[in-house]
Structure formats: structure tokens, C-alpha cells
Amino acid sequence: MDACEHLKSIFNSVIESGISNFHTSAGWSKLDKVIEFNEPVNAQITDMLKSVELPLKYYSYQGSPHNKPDHGVVCNQCKISLSFPST
Numbered sequence: 001m002d003a004c005e006h007l008k009s010i011f012n013s014v015i016e017s018g019i020s021n022f023h024t025s026a027g028w029s030k031l032d033k034v035i036e037f038n039e040p041v042n043a044q045i046t047d048m049l050k051s052v053e054l055p056l057k058y059y060s061y062q063g064s065p066h067n068k069p070d071h072g073v074v075c076n077q078c079k080i081s082l083s084f085p086s087t
């Protein structure tokens with residue numbers, strides 16, 4: 001388990017929703033670590049992501065020719081994010 005204490009409950013909810021396939025990557029410019037899930041989250045988890053409180057923050061990226069669109073939650077305190085493919 002690589003999520004920080006702030007992201008832990010969300011991480012566990014994602015795993016409980018049936019998404020278990022993820023990998024972590026490091027070396028991002030503004031983050032120490034990204035935990036990237038391979039499947040989109042359901043509506044219930046999406047609501048959870050969008051209603052997080054500081055130091056967590058919801059984000060959403062449009063994507064580019066080189067990057068798929070994604071969304072998720074970043075912990076600004078620990079510089080870790082949970083990332084999901086956008087539907």
C-alpha cells in the first residue's frame with residue numbers, strides 16, 4: 001500500500017469497488033509519486049473524489065496527443081496522487 005494517510009480511505013474504497021489493477025510511478029515534476037489505476041471509477045467513487053477536503057484536492061486533465069485524459073485526487077501535503085482514466 002503506497003497511499004499516504006490522507007489518501008488511504010479513498011484508496012481502500014477504490015480497491016473495495018473492485019479496481020485492483022494499478023501501478024506507481026515516481027519522478028514527476030510536482031509530485032513524489034503517482035498511483036495510477038487502469039480502470040475508471042464508478043459514480044460513487046467519483047463523487048468521493050470530487051468532495052475531498054484539504055490537503056487533498058480533486059483534479060481533472062483533458063489529456064493531449066501524448067497523454068490520456070485522467071482525473072483523480074492529489075495530496076498536496078505528501079505530494080502523492082491517485083489517478084484514474086476519465087470516461
Ligand SMILES: [Zn+2]
Pocket residue numbers: 004005006007075076077078079080
Ligand atoms: Zn497525504
